Amino acid sequence: MISPEGTSPERLGFSGLSVRFGSTVALDAIELSFAPGEIVGLLGHNGAGKSTLLNVATGAVPRTEGSMRLDGDELPEPVTPGRVAGLGIAVIHQEPALAPNLSVFDNLYLASGDTSSRSSRRARARAALDAVGARGIGLDSPVGMLPLGNRQIVDLVRAQLRGHLKVLLLDEPTAALGEAETRVLHRLIRELSEQGTTIVYVSHRLPDIIDVCRRVVVLQGGAVVMDSPVEGLDSRDLSHALAPQVDLEASWESTAAGPGLELGSPFGISCRAGEIVGLYGIAAGPQFRILEQLYGLRSGAGPVPEATLAGSPLSFSAPAAAIARGVHYVPADRERDGLIAGMSALDNVYLPWRGRLRMGARAAHQGYAEARETYNILGPSGDAAIAAFSGGNRQKHLLARWTLPRRPELLLLAQPTQGVDVGAKVDIRRALRGLAAAGTPVLVASSESDEIASMCDRAYVVTGDRAVPVERDEHMEENLLRILLESTPNESAA
Numbered sequence: 001m002i003s004p005e006g007t008s009p010e011r012l013g014f015s016g017l018s019v020r021f022g023s024t025v026a027l028d029a030i031e032l033s034f035a036p037g038e039i040v041g042l043l044g045h046n047g048a049g050k051s052t053l054l055n056v057a058t059g060a061v062p063r064t065e066g067s068m069r070l071d072g073d074e075l076p077e078p079v080t081p082g083r084v085a086g087l088g089i090a091v092i093h094q095e096p097a098l099a100p101n102l103s104v105f106d107n108l109y110l111a112s113g114d115t116s117s118r119s120s121r122r123a124r125a126r127a128a129l130d131a132v133g134a135r136g137i138g139l140d141s142p143v144g145m146l147p148l149g150n151r152q153i154v155d156l157v158r159a160q161l162r163g164h165l166k167v168l169l170l171d172e173p174t175a176a177l178g179e180a181e182t183r184v185l186h187r188l189i190r191e192l193s194e195q196g197t198t199i200v201y202v203s204h205r206l207p208d209i210i211d212v213c214r215r216v217v218v219l220q221g222g223a224v225v226m227d228s229p230v231e232g233l234d235s236r237d238l239s240h241a242l243a244p245q246v247d248l249e250a251s252w253e254s255t256a257a258g259p260g261l262e263l264g265s266p267f268g269i270s271c272r273a274g275e276i277v278g279l280y281g282i283a284a285g286p287q288f289r290i291l292e293q294l295y296g297l298r299s300g301a302g303p304v305p306e307a308t309l310a311g312s313p314l315s316f317s318a319p320a321a322a323i324a325r326g327v328h329y330v331p332a333d334r335e336r337d338g339l340i341a342g343m344s345a346l347d348n349v350y351l352p353w354r355g356r357l358r359m360g361a362r363a364a365h366q367g368y369a370e371a372r373e374t375y376n377i378l379g380p381s382g383d384a385a386i387a388a389f390s391g392g393n394r395q396k397h398l399l400a401r402w403t404l405p406r407r408p409e410l411l412l413l414a415q416p417t418q419g420v421d422v423g424a425k426v427d428i429r430r431a432l433r434g435l436a437a438a439g440t441p442v443l444v445a446s447s448e449s450d451e452i453a454s455m456c457d458r459a460y461v462v463t464g465d466r467a468v469p470v471e472r473d474e475h476m477e478e479n480l481l482r483i484l485l486e487s488t489p490n491e492s493a494a
């Protein structure tokens, strides 16, 4: 990809790019150039201008000043979304813009202008889905029935079928994804980059960015304040630019009391009864594997060495044994691994317990009323299908299942507030704090530094077989980000 002069050719470029909305300067004289096949992370606080830059690139927002180039040529005026898409620039949002009632096949070719025969279009669609490893996505399935990760893949394949994908813009694509889906998306991104597609990846999840990007650009107040290869990044500067300076909650009080979970060598992690302790690491990183091993989900990997709970060894070959001991686990991918789609909200909370606790229908109804109150569950009645509730309220049901019918001896949570709205986050944190105060040790694994900093009494940054402790203070989030950056080799730069 190196030109004869020794400089990379340009795929996408902006010069003197400014966008103003009335008196708001969203972008201020931006100079940026992206090479073919580059994967660039675009970071910044809320309101920094990230979405505006993507919207300019897709033609959704007009420039106030400046120019935009594709493969060295100025984009012809007027720059409209239709034209930009035709030139090979596509955008994937957190919630893909697909027609939920139409089939996968119909969505892939909607408004494509492709007049070839239906059978040849079906063959190409099947081949394109298979090529990205999505053999499980049926062409005739209604898109609305697919989990979010698969809908994003359909959106991506739709962009690919339009012709050569020159630039792919990703706007917080993993905000509501589980770790397995994030891994699939990152693999796809790497494959597209190898085929020459330039990728601009907006995320507030720094671990996702360092997992897959080779360069990071940080925006602040509409200007570029950092532009650096991921390798050799100044972690102190970056973590400082990214972590909002928070005031410590004056009312924060740890409820730690008595012995809880201890993980001996090599990790040296502890989580006392009544404590909420965070494990922070990269997307799909070792912090999630620790939870799975503790729960007996990774029988091949064996138990976590030297794990004890209240002094007794902790080692399970299957989740049923963990549950029998009072160890409960809430997975990151609530739709795939947690909730049971066709069932009512009430059954989603109580079904696993009816047999175990010999619980009658009446007790379940009473318990469900308590769950609604504890988690402030909003939506239809408990007899309604779980699908009728919003994402945050579905997550509250899953947490209720593993915390209320029987209080756990140890609660393991993977990204418990990911992809839920701000109000639900507050409700979930409050309920979990109450559980900890009643004496349960709570271990939270996440790749979101703000999730850890918003709910944990202490944390560890987990990389490989090391865990570095981080105390709760006003620099907690910044410290999490910095320690992770300093200890993580960038996979794609290798």
Ligand SMILES: Nc1ncnc2c1ncn2[C@@H]1O[C@H](COP(=O)(O)OP(=O)(O)OP(=O)(O)O)[C@@H](O)[C@H]1O
Residues within 6 Å of the ligand: 021, 024, 025, 026, 044, 045, 046, 047, 048, 049, 050, 051, 052, 053
């Ligand atoms: N359509 C619009 N009309 C008026 N102001 C806007 C509009 N779009 C964005 N802005 C303003 O422009 C600035 C940049 O916003 P932008 O959405 O690009 O930031 P961002 O970095 O994407 O933030 P976030 O992470 O919150 O999405 C903000 O001050 C925002 O309020």
